[in-house]
Amino acid sequence: EVQLVESGGGLVQPGRSLRLSCTASGFTFGDYALTWVRQAPGRGLEWVGFIRSKAYGGTTEYAASVKDRFTISRDDSKSIAYLQMNSLKTEDTAVYYCTREVFDYGSGSYPFDYWGQGTLLTVSS
């Protein structure tokens, strides 16, 4: 059974840093891109960024709202993806989900087929 479990959320002051983890099981972690998606309280889903598999360079992409502040990394030996968040702002307050991205060859689409339960980050003084 595929599982993604986020951890590391909590209350942090503006300007501080925090690292979230996403621990995966039930699939070959290294074969997949991992994406972080967040959801502010009462709001919609927002793409944060993703990290490609090592087969595709293990490189990363980020939304403009977090670029240069957030960094995604992965440890395939431990089946864990990380989201390092620096210079946190109150508007970063959200539930953070990690998701597994797949590529559908038939349509050329990139759906997120499995999601973790999310971890809540609250940025407040």
Add this chain to the structure above:
Amino acid sequence: SSELTQDPAVSVALGQTVRISCQGDTLRNYYASWYQQKPGQAPVLVIFGKNNRPSGIPDRFSGSSSGNTASLTITGAQAEDEADYYCNSRDSSNNYHVVFGGGTKLTVL
């Protein structure tokens, strides 16, 4: 960056058919995926690609696309289908980025 636009709220009578739409120029280049999110839960993928359902998703859920519009159709809506629905796709203005629609709250009457 591209945008995807969804109606904020839609309602349907129990057992009837409802269509939820998602509009954006990026959909001329990419298929949308659709996610169902119930209160306090993580999103669940319900439709992807041309019209594909992951294992375990009832066949009353279907997807279609035309031009810049993607649609999610629920044929014979059930009470348990009441949820928020989000579309997403790659962003054609930056093919490595992803964009989500604002979400549609579906009420089953």
